[in-house]
Amino acid sequence: MNEGTFAALRGQLQQAAAAFASGPDALEGILLGLVDDVDRAVREPLEIFPVCHHSPASALAMARRLREKQPKVVYLELCEDMAPLLTELRNCRLPVAVQAFATEVDGFPAEWAPLSVVAPITEASAEYQAIAYALDTPGVELVLVDRSSDHVFQWQEHAAEAAEATKPADPDAPPAEEEAALHGDAVGVEIGDLRPRFAELEEHLLRHGKVRHWSEWWHQYVELPLGDSDHDTYRQVMLLIGSLFRRLAPGDPHRVRVDEDRERYMWTRMRRHLAATGTDPADALYVCGAFHAASRVEEFGVHGADTFEITPPSATKWQHGLIPSSHAAIEAQFGLAAGSVSIAATQWAKNLKRTRVKPYLLAGQAGTRTPKTPKKTAAALAAPAPADPGPAPDRLTGFLQRPPVLDHLDEEELLGWSVEIVRAARRNGYLASTADAIAVFETSILLAGMRDRAKPTPYDFQDAAVTCIEKDTVPGRRDVRRLVEIMLGGDRVGQVGYDALPPLARDVHDRLAPLGLKLQQRGVQRALLDMASRPELEQCSDVLWMLRYLMPHGAARPIMGERKLGERPIQESWDLALGTHQRALIELGYEGVSIEQVLEQRLRRTAYGPQATTAKVLEAVEDATLYLRSRRLADELGRRALEVLATERSVDGAPEVLRRVRGLLAYYRTAEPSLPGWIESFVKTGYAHYCTLLPTAFTDDDASVRQVAAMLGFLFSMEGLALSLGCDRNQLELAVAQSHPEDPARTALLWAARTQLGTLSRADLRARCEELLGNPLVVPAYPRYLSGFLHALEPVPALADFVVEAVSHAFARLPDPVLLPWLPTLITSLRGGGTDLAPLLIREAARIFPGRLADLDTWVPPWRADPAPAPARSSGRAATGPRGLPLLAAHPATCDALADLLGCEGTWETAEQGPAGAVLLARHPRTAQALAALITGP
Template sequence: MRGCTSHSAIEAQFGLAPGSVSIAAATWTKALKRSGLTPYRLDAQRGTRTRGRGGRGIAAPATGLPDRLSGFLAAPPELNGLDETELRGWCVDIVRLARRNGYLASTADAIAVYETSILLAGLRSRTRPTPYDFADAAVTCIEKDVVPGRRDVRRLCEILLGGDRVGQVGYEALPPLARDVLERLRPLGLDLEKRTIQRALLDLHADSRLAPCSDLLWMLRYLLPHDALRPIMGERRLGHRSIQESWDVALGRNQRALIELGYEGVTVEQVLEQRLRRVVRGAQATAAGALAAIEDAIRLLDSPRLVDELGARAVELLAAERTVDDAPNVLRRIRRLLAHYRATATALPAWCEAFVAAGYTHYCTLLPSAFVDEQAGVRQVGAMLGFLFSMENLALSLGCDRTQLELAVAQAHPEAPAKVALHWSARHQLGLLPLAELRARCADLLANPLVVPIFPRYLSGFVQALDSVPGLASFVVELMSTAFAQLPDPILLPWLPTLINTLREHGSELVPLLIREAANTFPGTLPALDTWVPPWATTTPAPAPPVVPAGPVVGLLTDHPDSVDAIAALLGCSNPWRRHDQRAGTEVAALLTQHPDSAVAVADLLSARSRIAPSRQD
C-alpha cells in the first residue's frame, strides 16, 4: 500500500484554507532548525522493529536523557519579529521563478515585493509578514498585465512555499466507492491506476458487458472534474444512447477527486442522487435548475421514483418564483421533457401535468406586471407567451381557464416598443387583433418620422413573438421588406446596425425561422427578382359576386314552389307565394343578386337548362 501525502486533500477534508498544511509544515521545519530540536519519531519511521508477544512491541524508554520536552511545552511562545532573511529569500526566489515562466521581473520587483509584504502585514495588524501577505504582494508587483505562460504568480508562490505534495493510494486503502468504480470499469481492459490518459473504445452493440461501463462513465463524467473523463465520440441525451463510444480516461491522475467522492456515499448512484436532491433543495434552487436535474436523472439514472420527487419540487419552485428571469430556460427544458415523454411513454407523468397547469396559472398572473416591468426583458416576456400559447391545449385539458389568459393580455399596457409588438402579437393570437388592423398599425409606425428611428425595436419584438405565434413569420418578412422598400437611405442606413444588434441579442435562435420564411417568399434566382412582385404589394380587388338574371331563375322557383313553401313554413313565414309576373320579380332578383352561390350551384346541377350567365344584369 502506498501512502497519500496530499496536503490539499487534507485541507479539503478538514475544511482548511488552501495552503494551510504546507505553510504549517514549513513553519515547523524552520522552528526545529532555529531551536536545534530533534522531532520524536515512531519506531516504524526509524526503520526499526520491536517484537513482542502477539507481534506487538513497546519501545523501551530511554534512560539518562534530560527532560527538555516538559520545559519546552510549559514555556510561552517566543515573540519573533520580522525574519528578514526568510522574507528576502522568498522575494529573490519568486523573481527567479517568475523570470523562468516568462515574466519580465527584475531586482526592483524583488525589492517591491519585500516592502509591499511588510506594508500589507502592518495594514492587517500583523507583527511579521505571513505567506499570504507575501503572495498578495508578489501578485501586485510582478503580475503586471497578462500571464505570459501557463502559471500565474499566485501559482508560482504556491510552488515556492511548498505547494501540494501528491501521492497515490493503494487499492486496499481506497474507500468502498473508489474500489467499486475500479471493479465495475474492469471490462474496459485499462490500468486505471496509471497517471496517464488512456483511450477506451466501447462497442455497445457488439459487447453487452460494456453497457454498465458506459452508464458508469457518464455518471462519473457528471460527478468528477472534466479532465478526469472526456467523451471523444458518443453522447447521452434524452431518448438517445450511442451504440459506439470513445473516452479519454484519466482516473489515475484524478485519484484525489475519486477518493473525496467516496466521502459522500458508498456507490456512485447514491452520490448522484444526493447531489441532484441538493440542487433542488438548496437555497438558490430555481425551477429551471430543477428541470435540469430532472433531465440528468432521466439520462443518467433512469429512476422514475427520483424523477417524480424532483418534479414535485420543480412545481413548488415554479409557484414560489416572483420573477420571470428564468422563463426562457423553463420553456426550453419543459418542451424538451414533454417531447421526450410523448415519444417514449403512453401518458405524461403526474408531475409534468401539474407543472404545466401551475406554469399556465403562474405566468398568467405575472404577465401584466412583466409587460410594464423594466427589469423583465423582451426575451423573458416572449418566453412567457411561448409557454402560455404552446402549452395552452394541454393546460385547458387539465382544467385551466383560457379567460385568465385573455384577462392578463387585456390588463397589460406596455410602453417599450419591443413589448408593444409582443402585446400586439398576443392579441392577434387570441383573435382580438385582425391581421389587417395589425398591418395598418405597423404602416402608421413607418409613416411616423418620430417612430422610425426606434422601429428596429418593434421588429425585435415581432421576431421574439415568432416563438409563441409562428404564424406571424410571413407578416414579419412583409414588415421588414416594406421598411426596406419605403424608407429612404438617410433614414434606413443609420438604424441598420441597431437592427442587426437587436436581432442578435434578442432573437438569434429565431432568425433562422425568419430566413426560411423569406426563402420561401422571395424568388430563387436573380433574373426572376427583376420581375417579381411581392404578394403583399398586389392589391387584387375582391371578386364581385356573379349576377343571376331574374328570368330563368325566378321562373324555376315559381314553377316549383313546393320546396320554397316548405322552408317558409319552417321559418314561420305565412305570406303567400307570388308568381314572377307579379311585383315580386324585382325583390327576388335583388335577393339572388346579393346571394348567388346557391342559385349558381342549382343551375350547374340542372344540366338540361341553360347555365346562368356570370355577368351582372339589371
Template sequence: MTFDSLREQLLGAAEALGGGPATLPEILAGIVDDVDHALREPLEIFPVCHHSPASALAMLRRLRDKQPKVVYLELCEDLQPLLTELRNCKLPVALQAFASELEGFPKESAPLSVIAPVTEASAEYQAISYALETPGVSLVLVDRSTDHVFQFLGEGAAAETPDGEDDLHGDAVGVEIGDLRPRFAELEEHLLHHGRVRHWSEWWDQYVEQPLAGADHDTYRQVMTMVGSLFRRLAPHDARYARDEDRERHMWTRIRAHLAATGADPADCLYVCGAFHAASRLPEVGSAPGTPNFAITPRTATTWLYGLIPSSHSAIEAQFGLAPGSVSIAATTWQKNLKKQRLKPFRLDGQKGGRLPLPVAAGGPVADHLSGYLAGPPALDGLDEEELRGWCVDIVRLARRNGYLASTADAIAVFETSVLLAGMRGRARPTPYDFQDAAVTCIEKDRVPGRRDVRRLCEILLGGDRVGQVGYDALPPLARDVYDRLAPLGLNLEQRSIQRALLDLTARPELAPCSQLLWMLRYLLPDQAVRPIMGSRRLGEKHFQESWDLDLGRHQRAVIELGYEGVTVEQVLEQRLRRDAWDPKATAATALEAVENSMLFLQSPRLTDELGARAVELLAAERTVDEAPDVLRRIRRLLGHYRSTTPVLPSWCERFVTVGYAHYCTLLPTAFVEEESGVRQVGAMLGFLFGMESLALSLGCDRTQLEIAVRQSHPETPAKLALLWAARHQLGDLSLAELRALVDDLLGNPLVVPAVPQYVSGFVQALEPVPRLAPFVVETLSKAFGRLPDPVLLPWLPTLITTLQSQAAELVPVLTREAGRTFPATLAGMEGWTPPWLARRAPGASGRAGRAPSGSGLAGQGATGSEVAGPESSGSWTAGRGPSGADAAPGAVGGPVGVFLAAHPESTEAVAGLLGCSGEWVTAPAVPDDDRPGPAALLAAFPETADAVFSMIGS
C-alpha cells in the same frame, strides 16, 4: 551547566553591539534556555522541518541508533488508521479527512477537508515506516483531530488556507509537521537580503539543509531547537500563535495519557514534532507526572470520512507557499546524501526497497555541540565539477528537445556562470538555484519557443514534479467499483495519460453498462477526467457507437472523493440530484434539470416524480421571471419526450403546466412593466402561456385569465410593446392588417424612427410565443432595412446580431427559413421581383406615398396605413385638384391655393424635405370661374367630412 559558556558568549556579543535593541540580551539568553530546557526533557524531543532532507537523514540515523519503543508523531490523531494503507501507494500521497454534512459548523462552509502530504524525503515518513515495519514498536499520533482543527480555526479558517493551491489538493487546509518559517516579513526580508537569495526555500537550503545534512544527532537537535526558539521568540503573539500553544498543550496531554495508560518508559520513547513546538516553555509541556493537563473539548457530531489522495511536488509547494521546484530539489538532495552516506531508508513493505538491520543503540551524555557549530566556519563542500557538468549537458539536451537553439557553447556558458554566481553569493559550491539562474541567463535569451521555460526545464532535470498514486487496495469501495465496472474496456485506468476507449454497442452489447457508467462519471467528475469524443446523451437519443477520452489516472483524487459521498456512483448521483433540487437557492429550472438528469442516468421513476413535484413547488414560489426561458426550454423537451414514449403524462407534468399557466398569468402584467424583466423573459412567459395553452385548457385552466392579464399589461418600452401587440394578435384582438398599419405608422413617423429597431427586436422575440408571425417579422425587418436612415440602421445592426446570438439563437433558423421562402434564391430572380407585402395591395387602391428617405438604400416607396403605393405613384406635388382634375395634367398645380403655394414654395419644399419627398412644380391651365365646382359639388365629391360632422351632431 551545559550551556553556561554559550550563554556568556552570546550575552557578551549583545553588550558589544551597544546600539542594538534593549531586548537583544533577553532574546539571545532565552534561546539558549529554550535549547537547554528541551534537552533536559526525559522524553526525547526530535525537532524537524517539513520535507527537509536534513531532518529525514537525522531521523533515519536516530531511529537506527535509539530504536525507540514508542514514537509520538505530530499528526492529526484521527488519521492513524490510514497509515497502514501507505503500503499500497506510490509516494507522494496525502492523508485526507473530508466532511460534506456538517454538525456544529456553519453549513455554508461545507465541504471541509484536511490533507497531510507525505513524501519519502520527510522525517515523518521515516518514523511511520520504522514504527509500522518494526515489531513491538507503537506509533501514536498526538496532534488535534481534524474536528478540532476546524474548532480551533473557527472563523479564521480562510486565513490558513493558502491562495492558488494545486487542484490535487483543492481548497483543503494543509496540516504538516514542522512549518518552520519566520512569522513576520521583516525578518524574512532581512535574511534573504543578507543571504543573497531570492526566496525562503533557497535560504533554508543554503544555510540549514546543507550544513546539517551530515551533522551528528546532538548537533542537529540543538541547532534545530535553536532555530525554532528564534522564530518562536520573534513571532507576533497573534491568533495563530495562540492556536500553536493550544496544539502543544493538546499534544503533551495525549502523550502523558498514553504513558500513564501503557506504563512506557519515557527514555524508550521519541516525540517527533516541528522545531517551533520543540522550544515550547508552557507549563503544560513535559512528561513529568503532575504536569497540568489541557482541557480537550469534545468533537462535534460531524461525520468525517478518511482516505488517501494522490499528491505531487508542485501541489505541496503550492499548498505551503514553497518556491517552485524546492520539493523536487529536496528529493534529489535526499537521494544524493543517501548514496553519499551509504544509508538505506525505511520503506513500507508494499513499496520498493527494504530495511537494513538495526544496530545496537548508542547512548551517552549530551554535550554542548551548539557552541562549536556556531563558532566554527561552515563546512561547505567543494565544487563537484562532475555533477555540475552533468547538469549543464543535460539542460542543453533538454532545451533542444523543447525548441531552444542551444549548443555546447551554451553548456560551457551555464557551467562558468554557475561558478561565477556561486562566488558572487559567497558559496564555494554552486547550488541548484545558482544553476537555474545561470541556465535562464544563458539559454532562454529573449523568448520561450514552447510551453516550458528554462526554469521549468531545470525543475524537471533536478527531479521533476513527482506525482503519487493510491493503490487499488487503499481505494474506497466506490473507486474500486468504478475500476471493476470499467474493466471490460481493457484499458489501464491507473496510467497517467489520456486513453481512447471505443465502444461498439452493437457488436459488443456487454459494454452498455460501461457506457452508462461513463455518462454518470461525466456528470460527476471534472470535464477532463471523462470526455466524450463521439456520442451524446439526450432524451430520446440512442447511439450505437461511442468514443471516449479517459484520464482517470490524473484525476484519481476526484474519483476517491466520490467515495466519501457514497458506496456506488448511482447513490452519489442520486444524492447530488436531491441536493441540487433542495438547495436553498434552487429554482424551478434547477429542479427540471435534475429531473432530466435522473431520466438520463438513473431511470428511477420514483426519484423523477419526486424531483418533478419539487419543480412544481419551486415554480409556484418564484416571484421573478428570470428563469422563464430555461423553464420553457426544459419543460418543452420533457413534454415532447413523455408524449413520444408514454401513453399518459406523469401527474407532476400536468400540475407543472396548470400551476405554471396560472403563475405566469399572474406575473405577466408586472413583468411587462418592470425594468428588471427583460424582453427575453417576457417572451418566454408568453411562449409558455401560448405554447401550453391547449394542454392547460384541457386540464381545467381558464383562458379568460390570460386575456385579462394581457389587457392589464401596459408596457412602456418599445420592445415589450411589440411583444404585447404580438400577444394581442395571438388572442385575436389585433389583426395582421392592423399590425402592418402600426409598423408602417412607426416607419412613417420621424419622431419614432430612432426607436424602430427596439420594436423590431421585440417582434423577433415574439417568434417564441407566436411562431406563425415569422412572415410578418421578415417583412418588418425588410421594411426596417429599407426605410431606416443610415444613422439609425448602422448602429443597430451589431446590436441585433449580438442579441440574436445571445438571447434568441434558436429563433435565427426560423427567420432564415422564412426569408428563404420569401426572397428569390438567385440574383437573377431579384430583377422584376415584387415583395409579397407589396403584391397583396388590392387592385385600384390608392394612397398618398412619398419616396424613401435619402440614404436608406431603398428603391421602392413607402405607404401609410395598410395600403402600399405602387409604381404608378407620381413623384410631383399637386394642389387644387377637384372633380374636374381629370382634364389637368397629372401633378399639375391649379386653383388659387395652388397658385399661391407655387408662388411661395419655400415652406412646402421644407415640409417635403422633412418627409423625404422630392418633385418639381407643374402649373395647371387656368379654369374659368363658371367651370369651377361649387360647394355642393365639393361635398358630393368628398362626402367623408360631411358624414363625420353629421355623426358628431347626431343627424
C-alpha cells in the same frame, strides 16, 4: 544532561549581548532564552526529535536514530484521526497526502463547507521514516498525538484563516497549476513546519545569506551542514532554530494561542498514553516540528501540568482517505520555492549514497526501491554494539563556532548538469550549443564565488542556466528555470493504489474495466465505445456520463456522442484522464458508495437548496431522467419544482422554464403511456401563475422582452393541455387585456399576443406598422418594434411570414442613420437569445424570396401583389353551381361523406346535378373553386 552543560555558551552569549547592546537588555534575555529552551528540551525524559517538513537532513537523522534507539512507542505530530489510513501507504506511490474530508458540516458555519485537511507525505521526510519503522517493526506502536481534523476547524476563528493557510507566502512559490492544485483549498497540516514568522528576520537572513528565497537559505545553511552531523548536534541545532523562530515570532494572539493549544493537546495525549500503557518514557520517541519542540507551556514534558481540557468533537461526520500529491502541490501548500521539494528528493538520494545509511521503507511500497544493504567493513564487524552514551555534551557551542565547511567542487557533477540542461533546452526549441554548456559551467562557479560558496548549489546552477541560455523569448511551453527543476528531479506525482481507494472509486474502475484502459495512468486516454457491436459497453457509457456530470472538466470528456432525452447512444468516443483527476474521484467516495448515490444526493441538494429556482429544479429532473433513468427521483424533484414555482414572484427564469418543460413534455409523450401527475399539475399551475404575472411583467423594467416572450410562449404552447386540465382561457384574455406596455418592443409583443388570441387581425397589425413607418417621429424607434416582433416568434411562430414582411419593409424604407445602427443589435439578438427563432425566419424567407438571382428583377413581394380576381360565375342555372361540380359529380361518395360530417341534409336531384353536397357547395362556391384550382389548375 546536567545544569552546567551549556554554562560556557551562556557566558559567551552574555558577553556578546553586552558588547553589541552596550549593556544587558532584551537581547540578553532572548539569547539566554534560546539556550534555556534547548536545555529544557534536551533534559526531557521523553526524547524529543525535532524535524523540518520534507528535510532530507531530518529524514537521514531520523533513520539513523531509529536504528540506534529502537523505540517501542513513536509519538508523531499528525492528526490523531488519520491513524487508520497510514497502513494504506504501502499501496500507494509517494508522494501522497492523508486527507480528512467533510461535505456536510454540523457545528461550523455553512459557508466553510466542504471541509478538508491534508497532510502530505514524501519519502524524503522524517515522518515517513517514523511511520515505516513503526508499521514494519514488530512490537512498535505508532501513536498520532496532534489535534483531530475537527479541532483544526474548531480553533479557526474566521473562514478566511483557512484560506490563508494555503496561500503561498513566498514570492517564488509555484503558480496554481494543475499539479499545484492537487490539494485544492484544503487546510494543510504543517508537520514539522519550520520557517520564520517574523518578516524582518527572514528578510535579514536572505539578504546576508545572499540568497533569493527561504528554501535556498535553508538548503545552504542548515540542510548541507546538518547532513553529516551526529545525532546530538542535529538535535541541539534544530531545537535552537525552533526556539529562535518561536521567540522572534510576531505576537498574533490567535496564532500564539493555537500553537500553544496544539502543544498542550499533544503533551496531554502523550501523558495519558504513557499512564494507560505503562510505557517507560525512555523507550519512546516524540517526533514533532522544531517550532513545537521548543515549547514553554506548563503542560510541557511527562511531568507537566494536567490543566488542559480537550473539547469534544462537533457533530460533523468526517471521511478519511489518501489522495495523490506532488512536489508542486507541497510547494504551493507550504509556500516553498518552485523546485525545492524536487531538489530535496535529489539531496536525499545523495545523502543515502554518501552516508550509506539504510532508510526505512514500507514493505511493498509502490514506486520505491529497497536500497542495497552496504557491506560492513572488518572494523565495523569487530566493533561492539553502541552502549548508552549517557548525558550528551554541549555540541551547540562547537557547531556555532565552527567555520563553514568548504565543500570542494564536484566538477564531474556540475559538468553533467551543464551538458544535460543544454540537451533539454535544445529539445524544447532553444538554440543552445556546447558553448552554452561551458558558459553555464563557468557562470555557476562565478555565482557561487560571489555568494561566498566554494561549491555551486542547484540554485546557483539554475541562475546560471537562465542567464546563459534563455534569450528574449521562450520558444516552447517551458522556460529554462522549469527545465532545470525537471532535470534536478522533476515534479514527482504520487498515486493511490487500487486497494487504498474508497469503495466508490474501486467500483468505477471495475465498471469501466471492459474499456481495456489503464485508468490509473496519468494523462489522457481515448476510449471508443461501439454499443451496436458490444452492448455491454452501454453500461460504461452510463458511468462516463455520470462522471462527466460529477467530476471536474477534463476528467471525462465526450468527443463524439451526446445524451438527449429519448435517445439511446450507438457509438461514442471519450477522452479520459481519471488518473490525473484521481483526487476528485477519491473525494466522490467520501460522499457515497456509488456514483448513482452521489449523483442523487447532488441533485437533491440542488433542488432543495436555498438558491433553488424553478429552472434549476427542472434541470435536476431532466438530469435524473437522463443519467439515472429514475422515474421515482424525477417525480420527487418534479413535485419540488411545482413548489418552487408557486413561490416565485419574478420571471427571470421563464425562458429556461419554457425550454425545460417543452423538452420534458416531448419526452413523456413519446416514452411514457401517460403524462406524470406532477407535470400536469405544473402546466396547470404555471398557466395560472404566468397569467397572474403577465400584466406586471409587461411594465416591469427589470423583466426583459425575452422573459415576457417566454411567459407568453408557455401560455400559448401549453394552452391546449392547460385547458384540458380545467384552466380558463378567459384568464389569459383578461391578462392580455390588462397589459399596457409603453416600451416599443413590449408593445409589439402585446400586438402579437392579441393577434394569436384573435382580438387583433393581421390587417390591423399591418396597418399599425404602416402607420409607424409613416410617422417621422416614430421612425427612429421602429427597430425596437421589430425586436419585439422577433421575440414574438417564440409564443406566436405563425407570425414568421409577417416578421419577414416587417423586416423587409424596414430595410426598404428606414433611413441609413436608423437602419445601420440597428443591424448589430439584430444580429446579436438572433445569435444570443434567438437561436431557435432564426431557423423560422430563414425558412420563411426561403419560401417567400426567389431562389435564383435571375428571378429577382421580376419578383413581386406577396404582400404587394394584387389579389387574384374572383373567377366568373357560370351563367347557367344555379343548380349547376361552380365549375367544381362536374368533378364532384364524378365522385359522389366524397361529397356525401363531407355532407354527413357537417350535418347537411339533401337529396339527389338529377345525376347531372351531383350529390346532396351540391347544395352546400352552391352556398360556398369559393371552396370548390380553390379545390378545383389545386387539382386541375386555373
